[in-house]
Amino acid sequence: MESQDILSLCRRRGFLWPAYDIYGGLAGFYDYGPLGASLKHNIETQWRKLYVFEEGMQELVCPLIAPEPVFKASGHLDAFADMYVECRGCGESNRADHLAEGLAENPAALSEEELGRVLEEHGVKCPVCGGDITAPRRFNLMFKTTVGAGSSKSGYMRPETAQGMFVNFSQIYRHGREKLPVGAVQLGRAFRNEISPRQGLVRLREFHQMEAEIFFHPERKTWPRYNAVKDRTLPLVPDGGVAAELSLSDAVSSKTIANEALAYFMWLTHRFALDVGLDPKRLRLRQHERNEMAHYALDCWDLEAETTYGWIELVGIADRGCYDVQAHLKHSGADLTAFERFDEPKEVVREAVTPKFDVMGKLFKGDTKALAGKLSEMMPDAVRGRDEVVVEVDEKKFASPSSCYDIVTSTEKVSGEKFVPHVIEPSYGVDRILYAVLEHAYHEEDDYVTLSLKSSVAPIKVGVFPLMAKDGLEVTAKELSESLSSDGIHAHYDESGSIGRRYARMDEVGTPCCVTVDYQTIEDGTVTVRNRDTKEQVRIGKDEVVPTVRGIVEGGNIEA
RNA sequence: GCGGCUGUAGUCUAGCGGUUAGGACUGAAGCUUCCCAAGCUUUAAGCCCGGGUUCGAAUCCCGGCAGCCGCACCA
Structure with a gap:
């Protein structure tokens, strides 16, 4: 299997394809088609089930555009930009601050002018060919826009959904009845003007996130349900250590994971991954190396999935300390503190x-x-x-x-006393998760492709076919399809082509089961239910179809 | 951004300066009591875009766009 096989299937069957194709396309942007939109929706529903329903977090929907001061405070305006120099000879571009390493105290903190002066004074040349280099240029990864006409304000497309929750801490705290820990979540789009988008859905310029920001008392980073799961194990790859299955409590007591809350949300993330059908053998939680971690993060772990692109990051789970809330408190002057009664x-x-x-x-x-x-x-x-x-x-x-x-x-x-809360942030990349789900579900045998999607995320839950579109079989099949649909189950009626071809179509888009009306139905009122993964069929009465299919969809297994 | 490779229907592909760009699968309509991509009939759909060279360009050249790989980047 290659990533091209998945992307080809996605296009053929209507999951997704490169956006604006008729105009030559635009790198880093994808359209979701009918099946992809449905799969994405189901993944998001599964996530809400955990974070909103089970953990009781508050869902917010904030604007995609934010005014400049928000990103001045968050640090994105300064830190989310890199300075480049290009070689006038060979054209190679290099990070300006990397070239100035050792020539100034902290090259990354200098302005373009200062950095340019440092490079010039030391006569820095292109490390590749020794040619002259240009002055440093700043490239900010945020999309800029203007708000309003005339002397308008600068605005930016948000590079993460997180800031909307940080700036709303007071609202979240109040609606959470002024108790900690309290969590907020947001699902939605984010934008990063990547220098070179690659690898299909893995690095997009416009993408989807599901983020939670959970606010804690700095000295009490645990979560009510931690005790219930502390003996479960996770596949951990600690920084500088060896990969191991460790229980949450062992990982916390050995200081492998910084605190109980972080451990809990790592567990929740792993559970979510299994819920949407990712293969446990191709999942791991890897700790960031020291130099990889943002300067303000106290600890950070990624949930990674193994795909044809290698191990890719699906979720980042970070203890961000008080950095974000503190920054907004300072820049806005608002009292973004929590209050603890003695x-x-x-x-x-x-x-x-x-x-x-x-x-x-x-x-x-x-x-x-x-x-x-x-x-x-x-x-x-x-x-x-x-x-x-x-x-x-x-x-x-x-x-x-x-x-x-x-x-x-x-x-x-x-x-x-008042204090600035600490934040633990699980940040999920929806598009990457969706891609990994497709790859892990993909099976090919003798050119026959089956997507073994979990029934909870499958875009179509059941195919309904008449064996032949005549002799009244099609009437019964349509009736069955309608009764499934009106019960809220996404059914797909199909009468075209041979029965085998129709099964194959459903297998290829991950539909867990198919119901077929045949000539025996006329005689005894029974239909067949076919299991996608075993290809086995059982006969059940017409009246049992709705409850049976509902059981398959809700139960997560597809035993007919 | 840089370098290498690539771009022909929805998908896979033939083509190598000269008819109307060929095939397979898929899609659509239909026939066949038809349960695992069967068969038959009919049908739709393509040279990434823009320049140039040439009597003539899918084919050669240049630029753009997009994809893959490597470098860099990924707060």
């Missing part, structure tokens, strides 16, 4: 220098306000026991006698 309110005794305005007013007239302000900022110990205090305002010195102020002791009740 078990017992604490009494805090505070002393403060308190100006006496009536005395001061008589002495200092118009300077009173400024003077009093200075006084109240002073530490009580700095004035205690003195007869007078010299205070400077606008380069003028004032001697304030002790009658101008008191040292007042007050008792404050503090019932808790």
